[in-house]
Amino acid sequence: MLQHDKPHAVVIGSGFGGLASAIRLGARGYRVTVLEKLDKPGGRAYVHRQDGFTFDAGPTVITAPFLLEELWKLCGKEMSDEIDMRPVTPFYRIRFDDGEVFDYTGDPASMAEQISKFSPEDVAGYERFLKSSESIFKVGFEQLAHVPFGSWTSMARIVPDMIKLESYRTVYGLVSKHVKNEKIRQVLSFHPLLVGGNPFSTTSIYTLIAFLERKWGVHFPIGGTGAIVQGLVRLIEGQGNRVVCNQEVKQILVEGGRAVGVELANDERIEADVVVSNADSAWTYRHLIAPEHRPSWSNAKIEKRRYSMSLFVWYFGTKRQYPDVAHHTILLGPRYKGLLDDIFERHLLADDFSLYLHRPTATDPKLAPEGSDAFYVLSPVPNLSSGTNWEEEQERYRRSIEDYLSTSVLPGLADEVVSSRVLTPQIFQDRLSSFRGAAFGMEPTLRQSAYFRPHNKSEDIDRLFIVGAGTHPGAGMPGVLSSARVLDTVVPDAESIR
Numbered sequence: 001m002l003q004h005d006k007p008h009a010v011v012i013g014s015g016f017g018g019l020a021s022a023i024r025l026g027a028r029g030y031r032v033t034v035l036e037k038l039d040k041p042g043g044r045a046y047v048h049r050q051d052g053f054t055f056d057a058g059p060t061v062i063t064a065p066f067l068l069e070e071l072w073k074l075c076g077k078e079m080s081d082e083i084d085m086r087p088v089t090p091f092y093r094i095r096f097d098d099g100e101v102f103d104y105t106g107d108p109a110s111m112a113e114q115i116s117k118f119s120p121e122d123v124a125g126y127e128r129f130l131k132s133s134e135s136i137f138k139v140g141f142e143q144l145a146h147v148p149f150g151s152w153t154s155m156a157r158i159v160p161d162m163i164k165l166e167s168y169r170t171v172y173g174l175v176s177k178h179v180k181n182e183k184i185r186q187v188l189s190f191h192p193l194l195v196g197g198n199p200f201s202t203t204s205i206y207t208l209i210a211f212l213e214r215k216w217g218v219h220f221p222i223g224g225t226g227a228i229v230q231g232l233v234r235l236i237e238g239q240g241n242r243v244v245c246n247q248e249v250k251q252i253l254v255e256g257g258r259a260v261g262v263e264l265a266n267d268e269r270i271e272a273d274v275v276v277s278n279a280d281s282a283w284t285y286r287h288l289i290a291p292e293h294r295p296s297w298s299n300a301k302i303e304k305r306r307y308s309m310s311l312f313v314w315y316f317g318t319k320r321q322y323p324d325v326a327h328h329t330i331l332l333g334p335r336y337k338g339l340l341d342d343i344f345e346r347h348l349l350a351d352d353f354s355l356y357l358h359r360p361t362a363t364d365p366k367l368a369p370e371g372s373d374a375f376y377v378l379s380p381v382p383n384l385s386s387g388t389n390w391e392e393e394q395e396r397y398r399r400s401i402e403d404y405l406s407t408s409v410l411p412g413l414a415d416e417v418v419s420s421r422v423l424t425p426q427i428f429q430d431r432l433s434s435f436r437g438a439a440f441g442m443e444p445t446l447r448q449s450a451y452f453r454p455h456n457k458s459e460d461i462d463r464l465f466i467v468g469a470g471t472h473p474g475a476g477m478p479g480v481l482s483s484a485r486v487l488d489t490v491v492p493d494a495e496s497i498r
Contacts, residue, residue, distance in 0.1 A: 006031040007497040010262055010272035012249045012288075015043025016059070016477060017468035018278030019232040019243075020071055020484035025276070026239035027074040029494030033270065034236065035262065037248040037433070041233050043278065044432060044439075047226035051419035052369040053317035054224055055376060059477055060358045061194065061328065062219040063212055067481040068228065075235045082231050084222040086363050091218040093326035094187055095409065097334045102187050103326075106214045119181030129178035129188060130210060136167075137208035137215075167205045167446065171197070172337075174204035186336050193380055195475040196308030196440020198344040200337060203446040212478065220327065220363045252277070252284075252464065254293040259464040273497050274463050276487065281454040281470030282307070282435035282442065289461070296459040306445060307438035308475070309343045310383040310425035314398050315376045317419035318410075322373055325409055327362040331355040344443070347386040349393070353379045355401065357409065372418070375410075377401055383425055384437040390424040398422055441470030449474065456483060457490040465491060 009025045011018045014036040022032045038046060044058035062068075065085055072079040079085075090103040102114050112123050169177070175189045191209040192202040221227045233243050248265040252275055259275040277284040282305065285297040333339060333354040342348040356378040361368045368374040379401060382388070398420075406413040425437030434441075442448045453472045458464035467483040469475035 007273040007494050008033070008271065009274040009276060009491075010035060010270055011276045011278060012252075012262065012284075013037070013043050013278030013468070014041035014229075014233075014243055014245075015278050015468060015480070016045055016229075016232075017480040017483050018043065018276070019229065019236065020067075020481050021276050021278065021465075021467050021487055022236050022241060022243070023071045023074055023232065023239070024484055024487055025274070025491065026236060026241050028488070028491075030274065032236065032239070032241040033272075034241075034243040035247040035249055035264070035270075036243065036245045038431075039245050041243050041245060042226060042229040045225050045229050047224065047229070048315060048421060050421065051317060053315075053372070053374045053419050054226070054360075054367040055315040055317075055374060055421070056224045056226055056358075056360065057313075057315075057423065059225055060220070060360065060376075062221065062225070062228075062477060063209075064216050064478040064481075065219055066216070067478060067485075070485075071232065071235060075238060077235070079231070082234075083227060085219045086222060088218045088220050088327045088363060090326060090328075091213055092328045092330050094190075094330045094332065096183060096186075096332050099408075100183070102183070104187060106217055115184055118183050119179070122179040122181050122184050125178040125180070126184070126188070129175060129207075130214065132174065132178070133207045133209075133211040133214075136205060137211040140205045140208045167203050169204040170200055171202050171204050171206055172199040174207055175199075182336075186332060190330060190332075192444065193309075195444060195479065196438070196469070197444040198309075198340050200340055201344065202444050203449055205446075205449065206444065209476075218328070220360065222364045222366075224360060224364065224367055249279075249288060251290070252288045252461075254289065254461055254464075257293075257460075258462040259458075274465070274491060276465045276467060276491075278468045280432075280434045280438075280441055281466050281468070282438075283433045284466065284470075285454070286435060287433075294460050297454070302435070306443040306448060307383050307385070307436050308440035308443045309380045310428055310434075310437045311423065311439045312379045312381045312394070312397055312401075312425070313376055313423040314401060315374075315419075315421045315423070316417050317368055318373045318375070318413070318416040319371070319418045320373070320416050321361070321371060322359070322410055325357070325359050325362065325373075327359055329357040329359070329409060331357060331404075331408060343380055343382050347382040349381055349386055349388050349397075351400075353381075353401070353404075355379050355404070357405070377405065381425060383439075384429060386425075388425070390426040394422055394424050440475040441468070444474050456486040463492075 009030040011034040046057040048055040092104040094102040189199040261271040342350040428434040429437040
């Protein structure tokens with residue numbers, strides 16, 4: 001079949017979900033066009049290059065790498081021939097506000113030793129927690145992550161398993177059932193923050209991340225996550241398909257209840273047999289589809305939903321190296337629950353913070369000039385519901401983070417910085433089209449998971465599909481890539497589309 005005879009799929013957005021979707025659709029016989037608003041692909045995985053430094057804008061923790069390997073195999077290739085994926089250990093170095101440190105790894109003996117430093121009696125509890133995490137993983141990830149939840153019956157079938165696995169508990173609640181030491185509780189419960197959730201309200205389904213990391217490890221690609229983006233684009237082009245940048249979609253065109261294409265910001269119309277949106281799901285419904293076509297997602301319903309926190313990210317390069325700093329460091333502040341309440345419940349920008357510090361040059365020194373280090377530091381902050389004026393606040397907030405890092409893990413930092421840029425909640429909204437500047441879409445509470453999340457197959461519009469963090473199964477690299485896997489189930493075969 002000639003390329004122009006194939007049914008046409010338009011994918012909105014070139015984040016990992018959009019690129020993975022394009023590859024899967026291309027492998028199934030579709031002609032695919034990926035439309036990207038920004039000047040180069042990646043979406044939230046955009047790459048900034050300045051002053052000789054390479055800064056990955058978004059995801060930096062690679063877990064479940066087989067989901068990426070699958071995409072290369074669909075194209076008859078091996079990812080390892082193109083991408084040099086390196087294991088990272090420790091997975092995370094967790095530093096408490098009092099200076100105590102916990103090295104979180106996938107090694108059982110090392111984890112037992114680390115826990116014993118704080119609370120010997122919790123070692124057995126940790127093992128029980130990990131068994132619980134494994135049980136949840138076998139259902140929540142292996143059985144359900146790539147399954148669409150398009151009907152009540154699909155949800156009803158899993159309710160007995162979810163009750164048995166105590167998914168009605170929160171992440172912190174399930175962790176607390178097994179371990180008693182507060183610091184160990186924090187170590188074992190922070191993972192939801194990596195996918196936009198509050199450990200005190202996120203369903204305990206997300207404790208599966210602990211076993212997922214134990215099973216496959218934590219990885220980082222040489223060249224940064226941008227190297228993966230470039231590799232995925234090459235796969236798409238190798239299928240004879242296209243990724244077109246500087247093409248902002250203004251609206252999804254709907255006729256007779258069916259998505260028939262898109263209209264660009266320049267008023268050009270592109271016809272399509274299938275439309276896949278990798279844009280934020282709330283943004284897609286609120287801004288890209290006329291209200292009369294989406295009765296299931298009225299403006300009022302969209303605005304009543306709970307949204308994840310946002311992020312303040314400072315990217316910086318230093319003229320010296322900090323060899324004692326791990327690849328991934330989590331710096332927990334003086335408050336845990338109180339700070340999370342400020343972020344998620346009170347929508348208050350607090351004076352204190354907890355931070356994630358990324359030092360990619362620990363694994364790939366070439367991401368910075370010789371003798372230098374590249375960093376990004378991320379602070380969870382409220383989404384734009386807080387009313388914070390980030391244009392006024394950003395430099396004050398950046399300086400407070402710089403001061404904290406200078407007195408903790410990066411001595412003398414202020415005098416060492418030679419390259420700097422920031423990402424604020426306002427930029428998440430204005431540049432990355434994230435509703436309310438929420439960095440991870442809708443918050444992953446129990447009542448906003450699976451069937452209760454925006455569906456992968458639109459409830460109202462035929463041949464419209466949603467992928468990415470804002471749909472099932474949720475945020476994080478495994479979740480986003482799994483949302484593209486769902487398309488194999490819900491998108492019609494190319495042969496039957498016309």
